[in-house]
Amino acid sequence: MSHERPDPLDPTEMTEAGAIQRLQASVQRLEHSERLQRALFAIADMAASGLDMQSLMEGLHRSIAQLMYAENFFIAQHDPERGTIRFLYFSDVMDGQIYRPDQEYTVDQVRDTITLRLIQAARPMRGPSDEIARALGLERGHGVGTPSVDFMAVPMCRDDQVLGILAVQSYEEGQSYTQSDEHVLAFVAGHVLNAVERKQGQEALERRVAERTRELACANTKLQEQVRESERAAHLQTTLYRIAALSHGEDGNEAFYRGIHQAVGELLDAESFCIALMSADGQWLDFPYYVDSSGAELLRRPMGRGMSEYAIRCAQTLLVDEGEVDALIAQGEVDAVTYGTPAVSWLGAPLMGARGVMGVVVVQSYRSDLHYTQQDAELLTFVSYQIANTLQRRQQAEALQTLNAELEERVQERTQELRRQIVVRERAQKQLKHQVMHDSLTGLPNRLYLRERLERALAAQKLDPERSFALLYLDVDRFKLFNDGLGHGVGDEVLRIVSARMADCVRAPDIVGRLSGDEFAVLLENCPQPFSACLVAERIQARMAEAIEVGGRQLHVSVSIGIAMSRQVYQTVDQLLHDADTALYRAKAAGRRRFVMFDETLHASAMNVLDLEQQMRDALEQAQFAAYFQPIVRLADGSVTGYEALIRWQHPTLGLLEPGQFLPAAEKTGLIEAIDWHMYGLACRAASGLLGRDKILNINISPCHFHSRNFPKRLLDLAARAGVAADQLCVEVIESSLLADPDAATEILGSLHEAGVRIALDDFGTGYSSLSHVHRFPLRTLKIDRSFIAPLGLDSPKRSTAIVAAVLGLAQSLNLGVVAEGVETAAQQDALLSMGCVHAQGFLFGRPAPATALS
Incomplete structure (x- = not known):
């Protein structure tokens, strides 16, 4: 069998065939581009249209189906911030609608799905669904949904962020x-994302607009309600003002109540209206005003079982209809006869007064078309408060008018009585002022009166510098002796006599005043020269x-006087009193029964005391005080039997100071107690090595220590800590x-x-009642004052010899020891030995020295 080979193409024909193929391919590309362009235009149109989201999704599906096979198609949107996935559109012939477009899924809910893995992969993928699942790390059967022969998905991205996927x-x-x-x-994915976001933005805007519209509508409704409420409140406020204004009017009761009725009638239907008030004793109900459309007549009646009484008992607003009234009648709360003509709607609000319910205001309807509402009840309740306040103000005004009338009548009756009382009161005030400004014991002006006169004198001097006055500050010498020795009755009589004698020594306008106790003051208002003040003092x-x-006794009284002349430097009364008191103190220190004129020297002295006080405080802190010891000896052989501890001050600039140079200032400033305790500690510690077993340590006790009952224990504890036994301690008192x-x-x-401590009476013989002290106090030793020892050994010491001999005899008879102080010469020693004195102390036997110099 033979085969025929086709004839080879002519080169020209081959060229034309290639051109035709290229032309056909170009046509196909153009057609594909046209389809793609139409699809994109359709997507853009749908995004800008008024389609809802579902219609948009369906339109997108149709547009993509024109470009490729897309019977099975879905769009998944991813929200990275919230971590959610939403399937906006899902169309599948096998799986139907397994995802709802209105539901969001969390990452955990879709963890093992191809959709989530594709979003996380952020890249297009194509192929069988099982292969894609394996490529994305999913096990077989975990892709969710029916496996597909071919699967294709692309991400929808913006700014390198995956916002979803398209899948077919x-x-x-x-x-x-x-x-x-x-x-x-x-x-197409980018355009789909734009369309979806645009539609979602549009829907979100529409939702916001709708929400805002609803909010505005709601706000408008509320505003309209507020406007209506404001109008109601304004109307109500106007009504309340009208009711309040009625209380200030001068109209009679009928016009007043009619005005209330008209005001209430503007707020709610008040065709039948009444006001019922309880009597003051709560036994009767009065109806000062009523209008009743049924023609009923409301008369004063005892408190019973009417609806008004029921509202008063309940003490709250009552809104009842005819059926509820029948129920109250059945319950016995309301009496049908007292209630009267039945009302279709009855509304009553109690009138609340200061002491509780005072009455009730009532509106009622006999018409079937008029029923009172809860809003009417609220209005009447609100108005009832104003009605009650208005009624109370009107009642108070009426009561005030009645009282004024009664008072007017009583004023005339009281006028004469008040005039008599005024006279009595003026007399009593004068007497009271005299009592307040004068001393009750002496009848002299007191400190308050004197300060007032001094203030006037200072003010007058400021106006007239040439004007001068003087202040005499007086103190009765030894007045405490009169009081303690003879009794307070004698002391009071002494003060009365002293005050009378002072008053005899001055003339008006000068005054004598009692300041306190035995202190007096004399104000010489016109005293140009200090000489005049001195004459008055003399x-x-x-x-x-x-x-x-006084009391059958003849007493001799003297006074010490301090004088201060007025000066321009005085700005206050206290400054003047202070200077006069300073002069008085100097007069008493100089020996009493004298007067001293204050001058700059005294001022400087007072300032020196202040300076010295600070220096002594510094001395305590810096340990500048020292303990010195003077021996007490036995005269027969000169052996030391003890030491008296004496304080010295090692001043940083003045050198070694003796007690007389600083202890008086310490007593004035109150530092003496602190200095004494400091000295006791120094003395006990330093003397522990001097005393041995048979020597005595003498320490001096200031008067301030007798104010503390704890003094003995504290002193004994201090001595014990220093190693000084109680029987080696002797305290000296003056x-x-x-x-x-x-x-x-x-x-x-x-x-x-x-406790075993010895007691010695120092400076014996210089006091006022030395012999009484010997008997009263537990003394062991008498120390004869140096003033009696000094004359011994001189040419004529008879008086001193007699005194010393008497003291020695007294001590021997009472079994007391004696120490002669101030022995400085051998003649004094011999005289004391000849009289039988055993112990002595003085410079002859040793001057005070530190413990280190004596050991």
Whole structure:
């Protein structure tokens, strides 16, 4: 069998055939490009149209189906921020609608799906679904859905972020996707994403617009309600103002209540209206005003079982209809006869007064077309408060008018009585002022009166610098002796006599005043020269020199006087009083029964005391005080039997100071107690090595210590800590210390005596009642004052010899020891030995020295 070979093509024919093929391919590309362009235009049109999301998705599906096989198609949107996936569109012939477009799925919910893995892979993929699943790391059967013959998906991206995927798949053999289909679907994916986001943005905007519209509608409704409420409130406020204004009117009761009725009628239907008030005793119900459309007549009645009484008992607003009234009648709360004509609707609000319910305001309807509402009840309740307030103000005004009328009548009756009372009161005020400004004991002006006169005198001097006055500050010498020794009655009589004598020594406008206790002051208002003040002081002292007869005794009284002349430097009364008091103190220190004129020297002295006070405080802190010891010897052989501890101050600039240079200032400033305790500690510690077993340490006790009941224990504890036994300790007291508070001194010295401490009376013989002290206090030793020892050994020491001999005899009879102080010469020693004195102390035997110099 032979075969015929085709005739070879002519080269020209071959060229034309190639051109035809290229032309056909170009036509196909153009057709494909046209289809793609139409699809993109359709997508853009649908995105800009008013289609809903589902219609848009269906349109996108149709557009993509024009470009490739897309019977099975879905769009998945990914929200990276929220971590969710939403299947906006899902069309599948095998799986139907396994994903709802309105539901969001979390990453955990779609963890083992091809969709999530494709989004995470962020790249296009094409091929059988099982192969893609394996490529994405999913086990067989975990891709979700029916496996497909061919599957193609491309990501929808923006700014390198995957926002979803487009996917198509085929379940038919021979129906597969090409690389070209993948490029087309990838190209379309961006436009689909734009369309989806645009539609979602449009829907979100529409939702926001709808929500905002609803919010505005709601706000408009609320605003309209607020406007209506504001109008109601304004109307209500106007009504309340009208009711309040009625209380200030001068109309009668009928016009007043009618005005209330009209005001209430503007708020609610008040065709039938009444106001019921309880009587003051709560037994009766009055109807000062009522209008009733049924023609009923409301008369005053005892409190019973009417509806008004029921509202008063309940003390709250009541809104009841006819049936509820019948129920109240059945319950016995309301009496049908008292209630009267039945009302279709009854509304009553209690009138609340200061003491509770005072009445009730009632509106009622007899018409079937008029029923009061809860809003009417609220209005009437609100209005009832204003009605009650208005009624109370009107009642108070009426009561006030009645009271004014009664008062007017009583004024005339009281006028004469008040005039008499005014006279009595003026007399009493004068007497009271005199009592307030004068001393009750002496009748003299008191400190308050004197300060007032001094203030006027200072003010007058400021206006007229040439004007001068003087202030005399007086103190009765030894007045405490009169009080303590003779009793307060004698002391009071002494003060009355002294004040009368002072008053005799001055003339008007000068005044004598009692400041306190035994302190007096004399104000000389016109005293141009200090000489004039001195003359008055001399006259007062001369007058006091006369003996006073009191209680059968003749007493001799003297006064010390400090004088301060007015000066321009004085700005206050206290400054003037201070300077006069300073001069008085100097007069008393100089020996009493004298006067001293204040000058700059005294001022400087007072300032020196202040400076010295600060220096002594510094001395305590810096340990500048030292303990010195003076020996006490036995005269027969000169052996030392003890030491008296004496304080010295090693001043940083003035050198070594003796007690007389600073202790008086310490007593004035109150530092003496702190200095004493400091000294006791120094003395006990330093003397522990001097005393041995048979020597005594003498320490001096200031009067201030007798104010503390704890003094004995504290002193004994201090001595014990330093190694000084109680029986080696001797405390020396002066007679003035015992006089200050004898009872306290007896108790404290008794406690020391019981503990074994020796008690010595220092400067014996210089006091006022030395012999009484010997008997009263537990003394062991008498120390004869140096003033009696100094004359011994001279040419004529008879008086001193007699005194010393008497003291020695007294001490021997009472078994007391004696120490002679101030022995400085051998003649004094011999005289004392000849009289039988055993112990002595003085410079002859040794001057005070530190413990280190004596050991």
